[in-house]
Amino acid sequence: MTKVLVVDDSNSIRDMVSFTLKSAGYQTVEAKDGLDGLSKAKSSNFDLVISDVNMPNMDGISLCTELRKLGDFKFTPILMLTTESSTDMKMRGKSAGATGWLVKPFNPEKLLATIKRVVK
């Protein structure tokens, strides 16, 4: 089963992403910020990471950089969930090793369609 790590400081967004993924048959683990996400990533393997950018403690870009340093996450797709669709933000994500980005407002059907580009 495809296992997804969902990192977002907003409870409702996290719940929604998680709910959407679960209803499509994915398994999810939630983390409330970058730091939490990193520690969960270290204790388990994931097939996909979906992370918000703006978060307390550790933001999504730093999380991405940190994850790429871990052997297990070298090739794991990491998608940034962001309202900032600016190219600047995308470039920063890319250079940190992000696979792609999902632009909020969050649309469940679109989310499922898009993540098929990186996982089964």
Place this chain on the structure above:
Amino acid sequence: MSIDLSQFIPSFLEESFEGLELMESGLLDLQRGDNETIHSIFRAAHSIKGGAGTFGFDNVTEFTHLVETLLDEMRDGRREVSSKDTEILLDSVDCMRLLIEAARDDEEYDQDKVEQTSKRLAETLGDEQTSADESRSKTDVEANNVCGYTINFIPEHSLAKTGNDPIFLFSALAELGQLTLSADTQDLPALKDIDAQELYLSWQLTLYTEADEAEIIEIFEWVEDECLLELVPIKAPSTTSANTSSTESPSSPSSTLTNNEQQTEPDSSQKSTQDIEQPPKAELVIDSTAEDNNITSKTKTKTKTKDKGKAEVGSIRVGVDKVDSLINLVGELVITQSMLSELGNDFEMEKVERLTSGLEQLLQNTKELQESVMRIRMLPISFAFNRFPRLVHDLAIKTGKEMELVIKGEQTELDKTVMEQIGDPLVHLVRNAADHGIELGDVRVANGKPRKGTISLDAYHQGGNIVIEINDDGAGINRETVLAKAVEKGLIEANAILTDSQVYDLLFEPGFSTAAEVTDISGRGVGMDVVKRNIQSLGGRIQVKSTLGKGSSFKVHLPLTLAILDGQLVKVGTETYIIPLIAIVESLQIDNKLINRVSGDMVLYRLRDDNVPILPIYQLFNLATECTEIDKALLVVVEADGQKIGLMVDDLLAQQQVVIKSLKDNYQQVAGISGATILGDGSVAMILDIPGIIHMALEQAQQAQRVKTDGNSSVTAEVCL
């Protein structure tokens, strides 16, 4: 597949309101250049915007976008944090709250306010007002006769390092139509030189599809700057004839699609490109999302109306530790239960000791469980205190007085229902303190006080109660002004002699207001009496202390919870009644010498310096009892509204905690009874409504008095009620 996200709306709303509170408190103590605070304010706005967009609350999204832009400038240091901006942002927070509430209740909101604020926001932001969608350009095109594309996909070697995998892209493409592909292996180095983490292949794909270019490019969205991508339309057979020239034209692919020059070289020979027009792509992407949004918002409105009825059900956020402790306790309860039922299976008398210990354990478990469940309803009072910094901030601006708010004990826990109902009375008290209490700066300085006034809020536990204090170091309550006003309003006689506390009680009389003129802050003449009534309906009381020139102090005593009450069980005839322990002053055996019969049916009892009217409960509720002689009965002296009364009962039974069941919900409201409970033996006992009973007794006495006066000329004015 359609996924209904409306179930997440309540949690989004709750989170948004929390976010707004966070923004507000952040803005109130925003220090210049205090980065962490700005960041957290920004994040709150950002989350609200994101969520609102998802649920189709478009006006929230639009408005919040402006707020976010302003905050973003502050966050990046492009804008100095000025008090003017902070004020605008505070107003914006109010507008966001309005908008979100309107979205929640599906109702109209104050459009003027929102428009004004958003105009001010836009002005502050200046001309750089982001109008992201301006760049939309004309649509055109869509060559009708295209039946597919040839796609050249030449990834950078490092593509896999960002977690992308071509195979998923291909399977996404395959969903659009019929896909054939061939891999180009010419870049593949000798085996010994291969780096397993690099990607050496490139592909040529042919896709027969009805999908347009934009959809295909969107699939490659995440890799477009890490690869060379070329799309060549395949014309439908009817028009293929004239097309050869364009296939051979060496026009370079548009720059967004290429990024890597070295990679293009090996393939330049086979490269064939059609001029790819960018504008249609942008247009189509926007269109499709807009459509999606419409659909979501439409379904949202539908579900909203449907859910409206149950939207009233509040929710509580409970710490995981509290839930865990509950689960633990339930576990223990189950163990105890299974032990007891095993014991019951083949019970013999010699096992009675084990039975008692088992029952004791059960008692312990139940008690702990009860405490834990009650704790779930307990929230720190900071939830109620949170709105005060903003309130005092606004009041200071409105009144032109300098003042600060000091909050203490915000971690003190209080039942959620009590908390919700105490909010408004507290607001009123704080407003009064700011409006009537604190003096103008100059006056304060002239009186030798610091220019800045202080209002303090404090909460702490005392016995089974919570006490909330509202103190100010203002002018204090002027006894003479209050008396003069009360005389003017006809509340008291001109020559009445009152103690200080009686004078302060006048403040809570309906229609009493000492403010020289009615302001929009306080002094509307409604208020203090409502404050008192609200507090009393929660089973609490309020005390006033004041020193002229030094300040005033309002103390609100409240029960910790409304669901459970510490009660004294008393016996009257065959019935058992419960008197709330908090109302009881003392219980005593009646001494015949101290009984004082006055006119009418009123019997007074001399209790030290007080005369306390005696009210036999059997008379009140028309009960048959053997114990009608006053001197054989017991007297329970209770107090409410500063008025004491002695309840005559047959016997005092145990003191215990009782769970309050509403009589109104299960039967109907009965005067003198505030509720009922079920006792250990399964019988129902009524809980006495002490303020109600005192009120009834007073009315009865007055009536009796009137009848007496009318019918008989001998007037006795001894009744000191």
